[in-house]
Structure formats: structure tokens, C-alpha cells
Amino acid sequence: MIYLDHAATSFPKPPEVYRAMACAASRYGANPGRGGYGMAVSTAEALYRVREEAAQLFGVSDPRRVVFMPSCTAALNTVIRTVADGGRVVISDLEHNAVTRPLYAASAVCDTAHVTATDDDATVAAFERAITPFTRAVVCTYVSNVTGAVLPVKRLAALAHRRGIPIVIDAAQAAGVVPIDVEGDALDYVCVAGHKGVYGPMGTGLLLCLEDRPLIPLSVGGTGSESMRPDVPDTLPERLESGTQNVPGLIGLGAGMRWVRRHGVEAIGARERAVASRIYEQLRATDGIRLHSPSPAVGTGVISFTAETVGVAALSDALGRGGFAVRGGFHCAPMAHRTLGTLSEGTVRLSVGAYTTVQEGEKFVQFLKKITGNPLFFRG
Amino acid sequence: MPMRIAVGSVSNAMRGKRLLEQHGIRAYVRRYASAEDHGCGYSLYLPHTHGEAIRWLNEGGVHGVPYEERDGG
Numbered sequence: 035m036i037y038l039d040h041a042a043t044s045f046p047k048p049p050e051v052y053r054a055m056a057c058a059a060s061r062y063g064a065n066p067g068r069g070g071y072g073m074a075v076s077t078a079e080a081l082y083r084v085r086e087e088a089a090q091l092f093g094v095s096d097p098r099r100v101v102f103m104p105s106c107t108a109a110l111n112t113v114i115r116t117v118a119d120g121g122r123v124v125i126s127d128l129e130h131n132a133v134t135r136p137l138y139a140a141s142a143v144c145d146t147a148h149v150t151a152t153d154d155d156a157t158v159a160a161f162e163r164a165i166t167p168f169t170r171a172v173v174c175t176y177v178s179n180v181t182g183a184v185l186p187v188k189r190l191a192a193l194a195h196r197r198g199i200p201i202v203i204d205a206a207q208a209a210g211v212v213p214i215d216v217e218g219d220a221l222d223y224v225c226v227a228g229h230k231g232v233y234g235p236m237g238t239g240l241l242l243c244l245e246d247r248p249l250i251p252l253s254v255g256g257t258g259s260e261s262m263r264p265d266v267p268d269t270l271p272e273r274l275e276s277g278t279q280n281v282p283g284l285i286g287l288g289a290g291m292r293w294v295r296r297h298g299v300e301a302i303g304a305r306e307r308a309v310a311s312r313i314y315e316q317l318r319a320t321d322g323i324r325l326h327s328p329s330p331a332v333g334t335g336v337i338s339f340t341a342e343t344v345g346v347a348a349l350s351d352a353l354g355r356g357g358f359a360v361r362g363g364f365h366c367a368p369m370a371h372r373t374l375g376t377l378s379e380g381t382v383r384l385s386v387g388a389y390t391t392v393q394e395g396e397k398f399v400q401f402l403k404k405i406t407g408n409p410l411f412f413r414g
Numbered sequence: 415m416p417m418r419i420a421v422g423s424v425s426n427a428m429r430g431k432r433l434l435e436q437h438g439i440r441a442y443v444r445r446y447a448s449a450e451d452h453g454c455g456y457s458l459y460l461p462h463t464h465g466e467a468i469r470w471l472n473e474g475g476v477h478g479v480p481y482e483e484r485d486g487g
Binding site: 066067069070074075078079082085096097098257258259260261262263267269270271272 | 422423424425426427428429443444445446449452453454455456475
């Protein structure tokens with residue numbers, strides 16, 4: 035199988051991630067932040083090193099503002115519940131359901147700004163028009179999971195702050211692929227998926243906070259400290275981390291982030307864009323293929339496309355049977371498909387990762403040409 | 415003379431340990447329980463009292479409170 039579904043989850047992980055998780059399962063078996071004996075403290079210290087790793091990777095000076103979450107979705111739910119509750123927010127027209135559904139659940143009213151993938155000035159201007167005196171926050175993706183388009187979040191953060199409101203970033207597709215500097219770019223809240231571009235395991239995520247503000251926890255319970263209080267502690271990260279942590283997963287995430295830092299986010303992103311650009315150019319030259327992504331040269335390694343002669347479901351299924359792992363459909367982002375004009379059946383999405391080779395890309399394009407050029411392939 | 419500093423959460427304790435290490439002070443993370451201080455928590459145990467420790471912790475955003483431990487005597 036040639037794996038081209040890294041936007042869903044990266045695979046394989048670097049070998050050190052698997053090793054770190056296996057080691058953690060046997061070496062760090064105590065509950066961190068609960069006991070005072072040797073293994074409990076050493077486990078807590080191992081988790082703190084993961085916070086430090088994330089703090090260095092994402093530009094957070096105090097590791098206590100790195101909050102462990104079970105997913106990027108949980109991080110987004112946590113922040114949105116506090117900042118958007120029943121109020122107005124501005125979002126982009128490329129948002130994932132991990133943003134729109136929590137906003138819907140919070141009874142928020144959304145004003146939408148159009149993203150022009152090849153013109154940051156136009157995108158910023160669209161957000162500026164959408165923000166009103168009643169807007170409570172800007173909530174937007176950093177990188178579209180459907181098209182790979184990159185939003186100018188640093189400029190959007192500056193805009194939001196000029197209007198006196200915070201910005202919440204869905205960095206599920208961005209972390210590990212494009213640089214993120216929480217403090218340097220003044221990003222109030224950045225929500226990270228642990229299992230994608232930072233090569234941790236599934237079941238891990240991060241909430242990165244510019245400041246220690248009183249977010250409402252999604253769940254409350256034991257935190258291992260201030261146990262006589264009826265409510266959870268006031269401060270991060272414990273306020274948002276009730277219950278026992280996913281120690282092997284988080285230590286695997288730490289190893290993944292260490293691997294990303296060692297190779298460099300810029301270098302990884304550049305390599306992925308180079309591989310994806312080769313695929314993109316070949317698809318652009320293929321009759322009957324319609325591209326819905328900007329060139330990876332200005333985006334990332336995510337490419338959405340459709341074919342004139344065959345539907346999305348049949349095409350993605352045929353690619354799967356041919357040994358190519360891609361995803362077809364709406365990618366949990368119906369809003370983006372409304373924007374792209376692909377609301378009837380979505381798109382086929384391929385997404386490269388750090389390990390994807392040019393040769394794998396060429397095999398994919400050759401196979402795609404072979405099957406879309408042969409109508410008989412899809413009959414019967 | 416050892417010094418004990420209550421810091422609340424285990425994250426505060428880890429942060430405090432790092433801050434003191436930056437000043438060349440060795441500290442150990444210990445568990446403590448006190449109903450007067452909201453219940454369970456963590457402290458930093460310094461084998462030797464250091465007059466600047468509390469200030470350095472506060473400057474790094476860790477609120478530390480020195481305390482005496484019952485020694486069972």
C-alpha cells in the first residue's frame with residue numbers, strides 16, 4: 035500500500051515514537067501527579083518533558099500553558115465553549131466540523147469570511163469586513179484539511195487584537211508542517227492534533243495558550259492537587275486536565291515532536307510541498323482531472339481533485355483497491371465543499387507526509403491515469 | 415537545614431524545579447497533604463535552605479509557600 039492519507043493521520047510514525055511508547059508502558063506505569071513515590075514523580079517528570087518539547091516547538095515560554103488533550107477536537111470544544119457561548123464569531127469558509135459543530139452546540143452565530151488561497155490581502159480584508167462590534171472571537175483553521183490552503187493567521191491575530199477579541203486556531207493540519215509561534219505571532223489559543231504532522235499516536239492532542247485565562251473545562255474531576263476544593267484548580271494545565279493522563283500516548287507524542295524539531299518544521303514542510311507539487315503538476319496535465327486545491331507551492335501537501343468520468347466514491351474506492359490510500363467524500367468539512375462547489379459528492383483527497391517519496395507520487399498518477407482513461411475499469 | 419516549599423500542582427513543582435536548577439539549586443519534588451492549603455499537592459524539597467529560592471520561583475510564575483513538616487518526633 036502507498037499511504038497518501040496523512041491529513042487523516044500520519045503513518046507510519048518515526049521508529050522512535052513506537053519505541054518511546056513501548057518504553058513508557060513499562061517504565062512509567064505510575065499515575066502522574068498523584069503519588070509521591072519514585073515512579074509517580076518520574077512519570078510526572080516525563081510528561082513535563084513532553085510539555086517542554088511542545089513549548090519549544092510552538093513558541094510557548096511556560097510549559098504549563100501546554101495543555102494535554104485527547105484530540106484537537108477536544109481542544110477546540112474547550113476553547114469554543116468559553117469564548118463563543120451564545121455570541122457571534124467570525125470563521126473562514128473552509129472550516130472543519132471540529133470548529134463548526136462546537137460553535138453550533140454553543141449556539142454561536144457565525145459570520146463567514148471567504149479565504150482566497152492565493153491572496154492573503156484579500157483573505158484579511160474579508161475577515162476585517164466580517165468582524166463587527168458584536169464579534170467575540172475569530173475561530174479559524176490554519177491549513178484547510180480539504181484544499182491545503184494556508185491562512186495568514188499571524189495577520190488575522192493582529193486584526194483580531196486590534197478589534198479587542200481573541201483568535202482561536204485549528205492547527206490540526208498545520209502543526210509540524212508550517213511554523214507555529216504562539217507567542218511570537220500572538221495566537222491566543224492553538225489546537226493541535228497529536229497524531230498528524232507531529233507524528234504522535236492517536237488519542238493525543240494539545241491546547242496551547244498564549245496566557246493562563248479561565249477556560250471552562252469540558253470535564254472536571256480529580257487533578258491530584260487542591261483536592262479539598264469543590265472545584266478544579268484555577269491554573270493551567272490542571273484546570274483542564276481532570277482524570278488520568280494517556281501516559282504512553284503523550285510520551286509517544288513527545289518523541290514525535292522531538293523528531294519534528296530535529297528535522298525542522300520548515301524542512302519537512304518544504305519537502306512535502308516539493309513532493310506534492312510534482313503530483314499536482316502531473317494531475318494538472320491530465321485530461322479529465324479537475325483540481326480543487328491551490329498549488330502546493332503556496333499551500334501544503336494536501337490535494338483535492340475530482341474526475342470528469344467517474345464519481346468520487348467510485349474513484350477513491352478504485353484507488354484503494356489499487357493499493358493507494360486516499361480519502362473520498364466531504365472530509366468532515368461540508369462548508370469547504372460549499373465554497374469549492376463540490377457539495378454534491380465531495381472530492382478525492384491525497385495528502386503526503388514526511389516519508390512520501392516522489393516515486394510513490396508518480397506511481398499514484400500513473401495508476402490514476404490508467405483507470406480514469408479506461409471507462410471499462412469502473413463497469414461491473 | 416532543609417527547606418520545604420509548597421507549590422500546589424505537580425506542574426508547578428516541575429516548573430519550580432527547573433527554575434531553581436537554572437540558579438544551580440537542587441530541588442526534589444515531594445508530595446504533601448494539608449487541609450489548610452486546599453488538600454493534596456506537591457512541594458519542592460531543598461536539602462539546604464536558600465534565601466533567594468522563593469523569589470526566583472515567584473519571578474518564574476510559581477507561587478511557593480515555605481512550610482514546616484511534622485517529623486514524627
